[in-house]
Each structure stands twice: as C-alpha cells, then as structure tokens.
Amino acid sequence: MIKKLNYKEIDFSLYSKCLDQSLQKNRYAKKEVLDLLSESWELLVYGNYEFVMPIPIKKKIGFRIVIMPLFCQQLGIFGPEHNEEIEILFLEFLQKNYRVYSYAFNFHNLVTQNLSKKKNYFIEETEYQLLRKNYFKGRKSTVKTAQYLTFKELKSTDFLDFIKSNFKGLDKKGDVNQFFRYMNFLESENKLRLFGSYKENELTNMAIIIDDENRFSLLGLINDDQYKSDNGASFLIDRILKENIHEKSFDFMGGSIRGIEVFFKSFGAILQEYPILVNSKKDLLKKIYKK
Known part of the structure; x- marks a missing residue:
C-alpha cells in the first residue's frame, strides 16, 4: 500500500x-x-x-x-x-x-x-494585549526596562558582518554556508524579514524571520554579547509580536534546550511536541x- x-x-x-x-x-x-x-x-x-x-x-x-x-x-x-x-x-x-x-x-x-x-513553541494569532497577559512576570519586567532601545526593520545585505560575527550554534563552516544559502533563498522568495534593536547607533540584536503566508517563524536570534545587559533579545521579540501577532502566528522553531525553552515560554508560547x-x-x- x-x-x-x-x-x-x-x-x-x-x-x-x-x-x-x-x-x-x-x-x-x-x-x-x-x-x-x-x-x-x-x-x-x-x-x-x-x-x-x-x-x-x-x-x-x-x-x-x-x-x-x-x-x-x-x-x-x-x-x-x-x-x-x-x-x-x-x-x-x-x-x-x-x-x-x-x-x-x-x-x-x-x-x-x-x-x-x-x-517546539508556538503562539497563535491573537491580540497583543491578550498575549501580553500571558507573559511571565519577569519577562514583562525585562521588556519594560529595555524600552530605551530602538526597533528597526533591516535590509539583509547590510548586516551580514553582524550575523557572521555573532552567530552561535553552528560550528562547521559548511553549516554556516548553508545558513547563508538558505537566507539568500528566502530573500529570493520574498520571505525573509530582518528586525533589529539598537542602543543609540549600535545594533545589539537581530531577529531573522521567515514570513510565510499567515505565520512568522524565527530562523535565528543573533545577539551581540557586549550588550547582553540591555535585554535587547526580549525587547526585539516583544516588538515583533506587538506589531504582528494580530495578523500572523509566531513559530519559535525550537525549544528543547532548557534556557531557550524558558525564554520562549515566557512570551506566552504554547508547547508543540x-x-x-x-x-x-x-x-x-x-x-x-x-x-
């Protein structure tokens, strides 16, 4: 059969x-x-x-x-x-x-x-204010303290050096090259979105997003460790959700590593095993x- x-x-x-x-x-x-x-x-x-x-x-x-x-x-x-x-x-x-x-x-x-x-962790399309009520208390506080940061949408061709300098999780050169090939493919399909958080004029964090129909999927969250205390990753995810979750669901595309799992859950995401x-x-x- x-x-x-x-x-x-x-x-x-x-x-x-x-x-x-x-x-x-x-x-x-x-x-x-x-x-x-x-x-x-x-x-x-x-x-x-x-x-x-x-x-x-x-x-x-x-x-x-x-x-x-x-x-x-x-x-x-x-x-x-x-x-x-x-x-x-x-x-x-x-x-x-x-x-x-x-x-x-x-x-x-x-x-x-x-x-x-x-x-895997996932957030259904919903109203931001309803989702915000499900944030962990600590995440609400972290997001609040990072409001001095600036949120911007970025163009991929201008920020490859930032990605290369701060990318973690891929040790093999071939895997890193595959990541950039995938980004180029997504861009050619008009499905790649990049968002960044800035402290004054310095880029602190970047979210690499797949924009696919009615869903955002997090392909990568790139953080400059020298700005770790500024909580740019929390600020960045919150702003993306604030501006888009009313019309697009959000897929974190992972969550099996304990620290990352807690980070994703803290935004009110639900578990999908x-x-x-x-x-x-x-x-x-x-x-x-x-x-």
Whole structure:
C-alpha cells in the first residue's frame, strides 16, 4: 500500500496538491525547501498521493542514510485527515526499508510508538494585549526596562558582518554556508524579514524571520554579547509580536534546550511536541552491516 518513489518518479503537481490540502501543512516539506536543504530526497506515497511522506537522504561512508537536514525541523506524514493506522504503515515501511539516523514527524502526526519527542513553541494569532497577559512576570519586567532601545526593520545585505560575527550554534563552516544559502533563498522568495534593536547607533540584536503566508517563524536570534545587559533579545521579540501577532502566528522553531525553552515560554508560547525516530551511531552501524 506504500510506494517508494525516487526523486525523478515524483509527480510534483500531485505532491504539492496533497501538501496544500493537508491538515499537517508546513513549509519544511515544500519541494523547493527540500531541494535546497537536502542532499537528496525521495517520497513515500499512499494511494494516489492521498498521503505522502518525504524522506531526506544523505550519503555517509558509502551508505544512504535518512537524516533530517539542517534548518528542517519537522517532516512526517501529510494527508487530508488524521489517520493513525496509515501513519503506522508509513513508520513501519520507513524502519524496514531505510537506515535511519534521525527522522522528525510533525506535531500533528499521531504515531508515537517507541518514538522520542522534541519540543517546539508556538503562539497563535491573537491580540497583543491578550498575549501580553500571558507573559511571565519577569519577562514583562525585562521588556519594560529595555524600552530605551530602538526597533528597526533591516535590509539583509547590510548586516551580514553582524550575523557572521555573532552567530552561535553552528560550528562547521559548511553549516554556516548553508545558513547563508538558505537566507539568500528566502530573500529570493520574498520571505525573509530582518528586525533589529539598537542602543543609540549600535545594533545589539537581530531577529531573522521567515514570513510565510499567515505565520512568522524565527530562523535565528543573533545577539551581540557586549550588550547582553540591555535585554535587547526580549525587547526585539516583544516588538515583533506587538506589531504582528494580530495578523500572523509566531513559530519559535525550537525549544528543547532548557534556557531557550524558558525564554520562549515566557512570551506566552504554547508547547508543540513532535515525534522523532532516532538511532544511535552504534545502532545505525549494526543495521548497516546487518544488511
């Protein structure tokens, strides 16, 4: 009932139609995003594209490994309804036919058997004053004390040096290059927004936002540590929410690291856990040499 299609066999018209009409719709599964972020990918299909499941592939030591690409948080199963039986079929097919290092389903997916969970934080479209009531007390105070800062929207081409100098979390040069390729792609798609906080004339913090239809997604929050005491990150997120949350939801795109999780929650964000299939390197090697 599940068919595996390599990239050249995919009917992208039917694939896109399935995504657009799915209950689980997200931007990570779009063809153009997967084309950019994945080394290669293929597709599992149920019926005539009634349900689909994109599978990112990377070659490691001569073997094809399923691994989530950088900046691609959730994939999983997409279709017109929630159907746990069909999801289990996809999961079983994935485990039987692929060497999986990591594969993240989306938070709508019901399949959870023996799977770990990862955290994401999200704010639905709402009125800012209602959201503000859900801020943690300490966050309200921090935002209030930072009102001497200035909020501006920025042009990406003018601030690459700030990003390069202050970016944290990516150690490999190839990963950093991939980040900038992704930014360039988003800009070409007219989906990139940059916002900054200033102390007098000095840029202290920058938020890199994906502007996608009715949602803002936080791709990166870049902080200059010499201005840490000015609380520019709190000021910046608050102003973005103040000006946009009435018409766009806000996806923090993460939250599994304790300190970052608390920061996101403090703005009244709600938890969205999503299942992830993970194998250790040891277990993966056993599966590789067993076949």
